Amino acid sequence: MDVYSIVGFVGMACIIGAYAYLTSSKAPNPYILHGTNLMGAALLTVSLLVHTNWPSLMLEGFWALIALWGLSKAVRGRSRIAGSNIDEGAREA
Secondary structure, eight states: OOHHHHHHHHHHHHHHHHHHHHHHOSSOOHHHHHHHHHHHHHHHHHHHHHSOOHHHHHHHHHHHHHHHHHHHHHHHHHHHHHHHHHHHHHHHO
8 A cells, every 4th residue: 555545545534534523513613524524635636646536536626625615604604703793892882
């Protein structure tokens, strides 16, 4: 087994771990969930660039895009919450 296969197995473990985390958590942290999925997709992509499997490579591309979308939603949601807290503080003053 070469280093790229090991990198691929670590990526696979990240994605499986993220899915287990989603399934077992009542309120999963989106940064942990999508960040772990993005890391897994990136590591699997590295492995697939050496051991080419085009359908799997495309799957990882979509997986990474969805993870980035989820992270951006989490950041926007956090910004909205922070903005509403500032507005409430101004109203109280």
